[in-house]
Each structure stands twice: as structure tokens, then as C-alpha cells.
Amino acid sequence: MTESYSPGLEGIVAGETAISTVETGLTYRGYAIEELAEHSTYEEVAYLVLYGELPKAGELAGFRQRLGAAAVVPPELIETLRRIPAAAPTMDVLRTATSMLAHFEPEAADSSHAANVRKTERLLAKLPVVVAARQRLKSGQELVIADTSLALPANFLWMLRGQKPSEKQVKAMDASFILYAEHEFNASTFTARCTVSTLSDLHSGITAAIGALKGPLHGGANEAALGVLEEVGSVERAEAWVRNVLAKKQKIMGFGHRVYKDGDPRAVYLKRLTAAVAAETGHQDFETMAEIIETIVWTQKRIPPNVDWPCARLYHYFGLPKDLYTPLFVVARVVGWSAHIIEQLDNNRIMRPRSIYTGPAVRKWKPVGNR
Numbered sequence: 123m124t125e126s127y128s129p130g131l132e133g134i135v136a137g138e139t140a141i142s143t144v145e146t147g148l149t150y151r152g153y154a155i156e157e158l159a160e161h162s163t164y165e166e167v168a169y170l171v172l173y174g175e176l177p178k179a180g181e182l183a184g185f186r187q188r189l190g191a192a193a194v195v196p197p198e199l200i201e202t203l204r205r206i207p208a209a210a211p212t213m214d215v216l217r218t219a220t221s222m223l224a225h226f227e228p229e230a231a232d233s234s235h236a237a238n239v240r241k242t243e244r245l246l247a248k249l250p251v252v253v254a255a256r257q258r259l260k261s262g263q264e265l266v267i268a269d270t271s272l273a274l275p276a277n278f279l280w281m282l283r284g285q286k287p288s289e290k291q292v293k294a295m296d297a298s299f300i301l302y303a304e305h306e307f308n309a310s311t312f313t314a315r316c317t318v319s320t321l322s323d324l325h326s327g328i329t330a331a332i333g334a335l336k337g338p339l340h341g342g343a344n345e346a347a348l349g350v351l352e353e354v355g356s357v358e359r360a361e362a363w364v365r366n367v368l369a370k371k372q373k374i375m376g377f378g379h380r381v382y383k384d385g386d387p388r389a390v391y392l393k394r395l396t397a398a399v400a401a402e403t404g405h406q407d408f409e410t411m412a413e414i415i416e417t418i419v420w421t422q423k424r425i426p427p428n429v430d431w432p433c434a435r436l437y438h439y440f441g442l443p444k445d446l447y448t449p450l451f452v453v454a455r456v457v458g459w460s461a462h463i464i465e466q467l468d469n470n471r472i473m474r475p476r477s478i479y480t481g482p483a484v485r486k487w488k489p490v491g492n493r
């Protein structure tokens with residue numbers, strides 16, 4: 123076999139998948155994300171990603187019923203969430219909580235296809251509970267019990283704020299979750315697949331993926347993108363700020379993508395919904411600031427925004443704390459990661475690439491006194 127090297131594995135095909143592709147726009151199991159975001163709910167899309175087909179009515183009802191029943195976490199975990207210092211980032215807390223959930227998972231040791239599907243459903247239901255509970259405990263509020271009559275993203279907003287979200291907010295939240303649900307062989311998905319390729323378990327794969335997603339070059343970009351807008355601060359400062367940053371060759375978080383060089387279809391779709399929520403919540407200034415930055419980055423560098431650029435604003439308009447944005451990405455993506463873990467294990471070969479050695483040539487060992 124010929125060996126090839128590409129920094130950052132750019133252009134390297136590292137596996138096969140039937141879950142999604144970026145070749146013809148972004149599609150999940152053959153369906154365009156725009157169509158899914160327009161007509162489906164997140165729960166339908168989660169089912170599609172996990173099971174391979176859109177659910178029939180009875181299948182969807184059963185799925186929703188199972189998610190509702192699993193939307194609780196052990197009291198020991200709530201106690202841990204209470205004890206972790208308030209300054210700990212929610213992403214770190216979520217990573218710990220995911221690992222801890224494995225200790226209470228009755229099928230933790232069973233990595234069969236069927237058991238992994240069941241474990242995925244339970245994680246999907248439990249992670250929003252963890253994020254909402256941690257946020258409320260941190261801010262000295264009583265916990266809000268899940269309302270299983272609500273869809274998963276709306277239920278998250280309910281558990282977090284103790285108020286039912288408006289229809290427009292539910293639609294926008296749902297769409298953001300759909301667009302975050304799955305994305306082929308990105309860094310966190312690849313991490314999850316690598317982890318289980320050793321025949322490790324699903325919770326280990328997901329915990330590792332959360333660690334990979336956290337970085338600002340990947341999922342952490344949605345929190346960093348809001349940081350950009352906070353730093354800019356006003357419409358009047360936007361143009362000078364962006365020209366200065368580009369002149370210094372610094373990166374602007376929320377822009378650029380390894381694969382989408384002409385535009386991220388998720389960003390294009392979410393921009394319209396985000397603008398509608400901005401109008402409803404009185405955030406027109408933020409939209410104008412974002413538009414100025416977007417136009418200049420495109421004109422000067424031909425770099426388009428990615429999904430995190432509108433999503434950061436959307437979550438800000440909902441009044442969500444910035445520290446929850448990447449955890450929300452996790453809540454939406456856990457189904458994509460799990461589907462990849464299951465696909466990897468269905469046809470597994472351990473991931474073991476090679477490296478080009480750049481260290482010293484072979485040399486003679488010397489006793490400590492002669493070094």
C-alpha cells in the first residue's frame with residue numbers, strides 16, 4: 123500500500139459512511155438538510171440519523187415515549203453537578219456527566235448494535251436534563267422537571283427557563299438542532315469512531331467526542347463567535363474592527379470551513395430564521411453588525427460564515443448564556459456521533475495510521491553521569 127501524508131488529514135478519505143454526505147450539499151440519509159429543517163422536527167431527524175429511515179407515525183410516537191421516560195438523571199449525578207465549582211465551563215461538566223452516566227447505564231458493557239441504539243436514546247434524553255440542571259443549580263434556582271409533552275428542544279428551553287417557549291422560538295431551536303445533528307467525518311465524529319474502533323464502549327466514544335468538540339476551531343466556535351460580536355460591541359465599530367483583525371491575519375471565529383469553501387448550507391438556512399428571531403426580540407443591531415462583518419470578510423478574503431455564526435446569534439436572542447452554546451451542540455450532535463459509533467462497530471477495523479518520523483537518528487544510550 124502507498125503511504126501519503128496530508129497535514130490535518132485534508133483530502134484524506136478515512137472511512138465509509140451511509141449516514142450523511144457533504145458531496146451534494148449536506149444530506150442526512152439522502153434527505154437535504156434544508157428540506158428536513160423546513161418540514162421535520164428534530165425528533166424525526168434524530169430517528170432518521172439513528173435508524174436510517176424517517177419514522178412512521180407509530181414509530182415516532184414510540185420514540186418520543188421512550189425519550190420522555192428516559193428524561194431523568196440519577197440523584198448522584200445531580201449531587202455531582204451541585205458540587206462541581208460554579209466556574210467550571212458547562213462543556214467540561216457535560217463531559218464529566220456523560221462519563222458518569224455510564225456508571226448508571228444498565229447496558230454499559232453491551233456493545234451490540236441493538237444495545238447501542240437503546241443507549242443512544244437514553245443519552246439523547248438525559249443530556250438536555252444535565253445541561254439545564256447544571257445551569258439552574260449554578261444560578262441557585264430550583265430544578266424544573268421535564269415536560270414530556272414537549273419536543274426535545276422545546277423541553278430543554280422549558281427545563282432551563284421554567285417558561286414555555288413561543289412557537290417561533292420552538293421552530294428556530296428545532297431547526298438549529300436539526301442542522302447540528304450530524305456532519306460526516308469531522309474532528310469529533312472521527313474521534314468517536316477512533317475510540318470505539320478499539321472495541322471501547324459508546325459512552326467512552328461520546329465522552330471523547332465532547333472533548334474534541336469543545337475546541338474553538340470546532341464546536342467551541344459558536345461561543346467564540348458570540349465573543350466576536352460582544353467585542354465589536356456596536357454597529358459603528360464593526361467595519362474598523364474587522365479590517366484591523368484581517369490586516370493582522372487573525373482568524374474570526376464563525377468563518378471558514380475545511381470542506382465548504384463557497385458557503386456552509388447550514389449557515390445559509392439558519393441566517394433567515396435568526397433574522398426573524400432578531401426582529402421578534404429586538405436585536406436588529408446585532409444583525410447589522412454581523413452583516414457588516416460577513417460582507418467584509420467575504421469581499422476581502424472570500425471566506426463565508428459557517429453554521430456557528432448565525433447559531434451564536436440565535437442562542438443569544440433566546441437569552442441563553444454563552445457557556446451553553448457548545449453544550450447545546452453536543453445535545454443535538456450526540457445522535458450523529460452515536461450513529462457513527464454504531465456504523466463503525468458494525469464493520470470495524472481498528473484505526474491505526476502511521477506518522478513521518480522527524481526525531482533524532484538512532485543513537486547510543488549513555489549512563490546518567492556521561493550525558
Ligand SMILES: CC(C)(COP(=O)(O)OP(=O)(O)OC[C@H]1O[C@@H](n2cnc3c(N)ncnc32)[C@H](O)[C@@H]1OP(=O)(O)O)[C@@H](O)C(=O)NCCC(=O)NCCS
Nearest residue numbers: 338339340343372373374375376377378379380425428430
Ligand atoms: C474551520 C477552520 C479550522 C478550517 O481550517 P482549514 O481548512 O485548516 O483552513 P486554514 O486554517 O488553513 O485557513 C486557510 C486560509 O484561510 C484563512 N482563514 C480560515 N478561516 C479563517 C477565519 N475564520 N478568519 C479569517 N481567516 C481565516 C486562514 O488564515 C488561511 O489564510 P492564509 O492562506 O492566508 O494563511 C478554519 O476556517 C477556522 O479556524 N475557522 C474559525 C473557527 C470556526 O469557526 N470553526 C467552526 C467550523 S464549523
